[in-house]
Amino acid sequence: MNRSIRAAVRSRADYRCEYCRLHESDLPLFPFHIEHIVAKKHHGGDDPINLAWSCHECNLGKSSNLSGRDAETGRVVVLFNPRRQRWGRHFAWDGATLIGLTPCGRATIDVLNINSPHRVELRELLILGGVFPPE
Numbered sequence: 788m789n790r791s792i793r794a795a796v797r798s799r800a801d802y803r804c805e806y807c808r809l810h811e812s813d814l815p816l817f818p819f820h821i822e823h824i825v826a827k828k829h830h831g832g833d834d835p836i837n838l839a840w841s842c843h844e845c846n847l848g849k850s851s852n853l854s855g856r857d858a859e860t861g862r863v864v865v866l867f868n869p870r871r872q873r874w875g876r877h878f879a880w881d882g883a884t885l886i887g888l889t890p891c892g893r894a895t896i897d898v899l900n901i902n903s904p905h906r907v908e909l910r911e912l913l914i915l916g917g918v919f920p921p922e
């Protein structure tokens with residue numbers, strides 16, 4: 788991955804994780820990652836249309852997954868794609884907890900483990916500090 792693509796992806800995301808919306812400065816000891824929306828093992832490429840800026844936890848949770856199961860409907864659905872879908876259509880905040888508004892949103896929250904207790908606790912602290920959520 789060349790530096791200019793990395794810088795462009797980072798800037799395009801406004802330095803926030805494109806899944807959980809955490810800002811890089813909210814977790815400075817854990818560098819963010821370039822995330823392949825369609826993983827290389829599924830023949831996803833390095834074109835910026837396939838890349839997202841991601842915190843390390845969302846990146847680890849997503850791994851090479853392309854889909855997840857929505858617990859509400861039982862359906863297997865494609866995970867959120869920040870290049871092709873609007874975040875606000877699939878997700879909303881309830882305090883520090885991320886709510887899935889659609890099967891895609893709910894499955895993404897589940898697979899990426901976005902509401903794990905320590906992540907919710909971090910967001911509670913950021914809310915108290917007045918720096919979260921960004922929208």
Ligand SMILES: [Zn+2]
Nearest residue numbers: 804807842845
């Ligand atoms: Zn994240």
